Amino acid sequence: MPNSNPLVSVIIPAYNATAFICDTLDSVIAQTYPRVEIIVVNDGSQDETAKIVQSYCDRVSFIRLIQQENAGVAAARNRAIEAAQGEYIAPIDADDVWLPQKLEKQVECFVRSPGSVGLVYSWSVDVDEQNEVTGGFCAWKVNGDAYIPMIYTNFLGNASSPLIRRECFEQVGGYNTELRALNAQGCEDWDLYLRIAERYQVRVIPELLVRYRQSANSMSTNPEMMRRSFELTMQDVQQRHPEIPAKMFHWATSHYYCGLAERSLGRGESQQAIAYLLKAVQLDYLPYFYPGRYRLFLISLLHWFRQFWTAKDPTQLAAEADQSWTLSLEDIYRKIDRKRQGFLGEQRTRLLEWKWQRMAQLINSSRNIDLNKKGDRFKRSPFET
Numbered sequence: 001m002p003n004s005n006p007l008v009s010v011i012i013p014a015y016n017a018t019a020f021i022c023d024t025l026d027s028v029i030a031q032t033y034p035r036v037e038i039i040v041v042n043d044g045s046q047d048e049t050a051k052i053v054q055s056y057c058d059r060v061s062f063i064r065l066i067q068q069e070n071a072g073v074a075a076a077r078n079r080a081i082e083a084a085q086g087e088y089i090a091p092i093d094a095d096d097v098w099l100p101q102k103l104e105k106q107v108e109c110f111v112r113s114p115g116s117v118g119l120v121y122s123w124s125v126d127v128d129e130q131n132e133v134t135g136g137f138c139a140w141k142v143n144g145d146a147y148i149p150m151i152y153t154n155f156l157g158n159a160s161s162p163l164i165r166r167e168c169f170e171q172v173g174g175y176n177t178e179l180r181a182l183n184a185q186g187c188e189d190w191d192l193y194l195r196i197a198e199r200y201q202v203r204v205i206p207e208l209l210v211r212y213r214q215s216a217n218s219m220s221t222n223p224e225m226m227r228r229s230f231e232l233t234m235q236d237v238q239q240r241h242p243e244i245p246a247k248m249f250h251w252a253t254s255h256y257y258c259g260l261a262e263r264s265l266g267r268g269e270s271q272q273a274i275a276y277l278l279k280a281v282q283l284d285y286l287p288y289f290y291p292g293r294y295r296l297f298l299i300s301l302l303h304w305f306r307q308f309w310t311a312k313d314p315t316q317l318a319a320e321a322d323q324s325w326t327l328s329l330e331d332i333y334r335k336i337d338r339k340r341q342g343f344l345g346e347q348r349t350r351l352l353e354w355k356w357q358r359m360a361q362l363i364n365s366s367r368n369i370d371l372n373k374k375g376d377r378f379k380r381s382p383f384e385t
Contacts, residue, residue: 007035008103008163009086013076015043017094018052020213023131024094025056025063027211033103038063039080040094044070049094074175074188081169089164091189095213096160097131102209106163109203118168118200119193121161124210125332133327134214139336143204147197148356148363150190151237151244152252158212159189168196184228191233208329223263223272230256248359254284261296270303286355289348 010028014021021040028038042050042065053065068079073093081089088110090103106120113120126136138157142149149155156162172195175188196202234249261276277297280287287293339345 005033005035006087006107007037007085008033008088008090008107009081009084009166010036010038010090010092010103011077011080011084012038012040012092012094013043013073013080014040014045014049014053014094015070015073015076016045016047017049018045018047019129020095020215021049021052023097024092025053027097027099028092029060030100031098031103032100033107036062036103037084037086039066039083040064041066041068041076041080043068043073043076072177072180072185074177074180074185077188078174078177081174084166087166089166089169091162091164092160093158093213095215096158097127097211097213098160099209099211103163105205105207105209109205110163110165113203114201116201117203118165118196120163120203120205121156122205122209123207124157124161124212125208125329126214127211129213129215131211131213133211133329133332135327135332135335136212136214137208137332137336138212139206139208141204141206142202144201145197146202147194148248148359150194150197151234151248152352152356153255154187154190154193156189156193158210160210160212162193164196165200168200171199172196179229179232182228182232184225184232186222186226186229187233188229190230191236194233194237208332223260223267223269223276226263227256227260243363245359245362250283251286251355254280254282254287257283258287258290258293258296261300265296265300265303268303270300273300274304286348286351289344289351291344 012021012024012028017024025038025040028036038060040053040063042053050065050067053063057063057065064083066079066083068076077091088107090106092098102122106122109120110117123139124137126134128134138155138161140149140153140155140157142155146155172192174192176191179185179188179191230253234252238244238249257276257280261273261280264270264273264276274297277287277293277300280293340349
């Protein structure tokens with residue numbers, strides 16, 4: 001029998017994280033899972049991050065602080081993994097928060113799963129700088145062989161969602177440190193998940209166990225940097241697997257551009273948001289089945305006209321658009337259910353499943369190498385029904 005309580009190494013890259021590092025550490029310390037070590041890598045912070053983390057180290061025996069000159073989030077995560085001793089690696093960014101049972105539920109899933117499972121992820125909900133739920137969420141239900149869905153979208157949503165078997169890093173390597181040198185940070189976690197999904201299966205805990213912080217200084221709020229990071233990540237996949245049809249990357253780019261449109265509007269860049277949406281519908285028809293895309297387009301148009309005809313600053317308009325009522329996790333669960341129900345929700349699910357199955361057939365019929373050396377790997381649907 002496998003060890004029911006294997007050690008979990010929580011790795012936290014921290015750069016100028018004074019504002020939120022206490023919330024993050026408190027949420028990890030509060031985990032109900034009993035065997036945890038916490039490794040914080042201070043990535044050349046110029047604020048009080050190291051001092052705050054050291055105060056935790058003085059009080060909590062299973063927290064370690066590693067200091068390094070600023071080298072980027074990927075290098076900081078790799079440094080923490082090198083120092084980790086656990087059977088499982090649990091990344092969390094220094095501004096995100098976990099709910100108490102997050103690790104316990106993921107380890108339980110690993111213990112029940114075969115060795116072919118390399119990653120277990122959970123759902124996440126977006127929160128603002130005051131830790132208030134904003135309404136955004138990531139709640140995909142993808143299980144099993146997931147390389148094709150992972151090309152289509154990073155269905156984990158963020159870097160704080162997964163629990164990863166340590167063996168995966170030994171087989172596929174660590175986080176990509178080259179993106180930072182190209183001023184294209186942002187998709188380091190997606191790049192890693194792609195490499196893991198090539199060799200391993202995934203499992204999902206369909207619960208909102210991660211609070212994903214959306215702050216003004218967050219890397220994910222920079223659409224152009226994220227675009228460059230996405231394009232380089234997809235180029236790498238294309239180079240390594242020329243047997244994957246170009247249509248697959250068109251679908252992925254369309255989906256990603258819709259996300260960039262939301263980020264652009266959040267920055268007050270309404271004209272850029274409109275441009276991303278128009279590019280998205282040129283590459284794929286699926287955005288037409290999302291009512292939220294029409295709403296996003298109309299809001300972007302409204303803000304563009306208001307910016308053109310009034311003297312309001314774009315950031316002021318973005319702040320007005322971001323105003324919302326206080327939501328609870330129960331509200332988000334109801335929102336998830338509503339999104340999946342009804343005619344459009346069912347059609348989106350069927351279309352996505354058809355797309356992924358069609359792509360699996362095209363890849364399997366190719367005379368090139370199979371992505372994972374398993375003949376029928378892409379004949380099964382990863383969609384949970």
